[in-house]
Amino acid sequence: MARVVPSQIVAFVDQNLKKLQAGRLSVSHTSVAGLTGIVRLIDELPTELLTISGNDYNDLVRGVETIRNSVAFWQQNASRDIGIADIDGKNVLQILRHVLTKCPDQSPSHATVELGFITDDVFRDNIRLDISTATSALHNGEWKAATVLAGAAAEALLLWAITNAPGLSNLVQKPKGAPEDWYLREYITVAKSLDLIKNNTEQLANLAMNFRNLIHPGRAQRLREICDRATALTALAAVECIVRDLN
Structure with missing residues (x-):
């Protein structure tokens, strides 16, 4: 399996944001593949690259679950577009992008020796x-x-x-x-x-x-x-x- 890194997902989010027309983000036949693709890539991120915590991590989880639930609801009502609610007044994709830019593309795995004796x-x-x-x-x-x-x-x-x-x-x-x-x-x-x-x-x-x-x-x-x-x-x-x- 190819290794997924945060900057890769950020670039993918940017591609999908450019396709959005003015107005509310929604799930449709034309947007569903991009939205589910973003969620899948986030799911495949190596845990050592998710260096965020607190509110940033909460926003990541809320953003992913908002898209996931909206897609699931759309699949039951595929004859019409389903709007994706904003989070704290912000577009879900913009929130995910903001959080992912704080994550590095490289980080030591959790199994790597800690080297606690080095103070720098x-x-x-x-x-x-x-x-x-x-x-x-x-x-x-x-x-x-x-x-x-x-x-x-x-x-x-x-x-x-x-x-x-x-x-x-x-x-x-x-x-x-x-x-x-x-x-x-x-x-x-x-x-x-x-x-x-x-x-x-x-x-x-x-x-x-x-x-x-x-x-x-x-x-x-x-x-x-x-x-x-x-x-x-x-x-x-x-x-x-x-x-x-x-x-």
């Missing part, structure tokens, strides 16, 4: 989104995407851990420049030196780093390796172990 909300959500997308890519058989995104999440987690480690300034041997300018290999080495990650995590992270580098055609051709299910699983395992150690 934006940084934490970006890493969670990479982990969630990498996991989804794995399930969809998109091995390269899963490998690369998991590697990116591992790099971001180690960067956060290192920059927040109290012992970083006392480290005798460390790469030149600011941590933001280091490479993943250096993050792994420094994180291990600071006892932020365990031995097996270091090994997995190094494997994930090597697999992520397979995105470079020259390296992949030279090593005669490609991203596959094994590389994706290894990269995601490295992320899980890093999270476990940092937690």
Whole structure:
């Protein structure tokens, strides 16, 4: 099944609003397909993308049920158009559009690890989104995407851990420049030196780093390796172990 996102439904609502003539929204032979299509798309929205709550969520439910009930009533009286009542003086489609514009097209799934130890909300959500997308890519058989995104999440987690480690300034041997300018290999080495990650995590992270580098055609051709299910699983395992150690 194709993945439905809020912006897709908003565009569909706009198409139907343009077809409306001045006056009241109604269910008819010409409008019923568009109305039921909007309701079906909303029903198929992934739950993690419904980030609204309170009155916004109430408006979404009222709007959907208003259309659903009006269509059901029209089906029993299909010989005439059935007007759809406004909600608080507003067109139902306009209400749905307003609510859906507040929902993102991307959001971490509820199953994604919370990363509660990271206090920066934006940084934490970006890493969670990479982990969630990498996991989804794995399930969809998109091995390269899963490998690369998991590697990116591992790099971001180690960067956060290192920059927040109290012992970083006392480290005798460390790469030149600011941590933001280091490479993943250096993050792994420094994180291990600071006892932020365990031995097996270091090994997995190094494997994930090597697999992520397979995105470079020259390296992949030279090593005669490609991203596959094994590389994706290894990269995601490295992320899980890093999270476990940092937690």
